[in-house]
Amino acid sequence: MTGLLKHGLALLLALAALCTACTATARENAPTALDDPAKKEIAMRLVSSAENSSLDWKAQYRYIEDIGDGRGYTAGIVGFCTGCGDLLKVVERYAAARPDGNVLKPFLPALRAVRGGDSHDGLGSAFTTAWQRAADDDPAFRETQDDERDRVYFDPAVDAARDDGLGALGQFIYYDAYVMHGLGDARGSAGFRTIREQALEKAESPAKGGDEAAYLNAFLDARVRAMKQEKAHEDTSRVETAQRVFLDADNLALEPPLKWQVYGDSYRIDGG
Template structure:
């Protein structure tokens, strides 16, 4: 099954037969961004998602942009602050007091407050701002500062390859920064207790499977788990042994199939 759906199994049977790829090569960042974008925005072309904004009824208020910044978790507030600093008087700056008020409220009140304080203009103003190069730069910089760079640094620390880096980034985006059990750092800590990472002499495939298993446990605890959700991307590539993310790469998430036939252009 997986040699057909996920690609290159005949040439990749695990870390012991693959030469180590340099995860600092920007092509692997681009592949990771595309994989996560199919889970976040149902397209591998992440550059189309600057203007995405909606309430997906996950208890986090509005979700918007490249990585799904949320009005109820604080990262959207930080993004809009960064945008206001770069471009004073922009279409979203006037919502800073409301975003701050939302974050001052208890967590369970934030979804309703997001609508009471931000409606009706916020979604339209977000979409208007998305055409502003300053807002696009703010999204790129905040994505890298909050989500990409921590994922990359931990991937280097643990000695994982391109697939591991992609998994780390997806967990970072989906679970957020922090060291509690439900956040990026806590999930990695649990996986390291279950299996040694490659930097400590462990088997890379077994270790990465432990990372995916632990994040699935958290998704189920949240009520966010879906049978064919984002974990299918990584489990499929692990089953194929494609630790170096060598094209062609075929994957599926939420029953939608995708394919990357060759190494992408770095953007």
């Protein structure tokens, strides 16, 4: 091997080592995303404070009631609804995982019939009791709620936020909007997709070179307008005295300690 070839090979090896080191450093310094277990736990607790007035989100597997918002029964860890149809998907998934001895499976015809409205026909106390029994007695039902939450809400929200160049706070803001509004418009109220489009009309996303805080403020402004379109959601404290508080503090990484208020109640998550 000539001296020139040796020199070239050594240079290539040095560049390869440098690239490896840079990649490792970038990975170490990358902001923690919302699907990190610790961050995801924070997200679940934040949503539970707004949906259930409690930080104990795992106690909400058995939650079920009609809150009078025109969506029938609201239930479970992210407020699956009989009227929206996502509660039906939970029960269908549970029936597939537990075909025998499933206390909710007999209600599938009624759940299909009431989808799109607020009717309790074929459901009532027998259904709410069965929901709570499944949540209390069967880990498979709790796992089903987790899986459906991730499939319909958490994973799409985090993926969309990453595509828009958002960190953990922005990913949570997207997730909470997905939980409340769903992806598409419904009942005259804007869904996540429309809220995002309205935000992009006011500010560039970080992925397009925009300022992250400015874009998130535009998104929250659009979300507040969407919430005020529905009487059941006209209290905007889950945005204004929670998410906007974190944003105003420039806590784009959603790092504890976190202090916020929802519906007049105060909450806190301290650092681990």
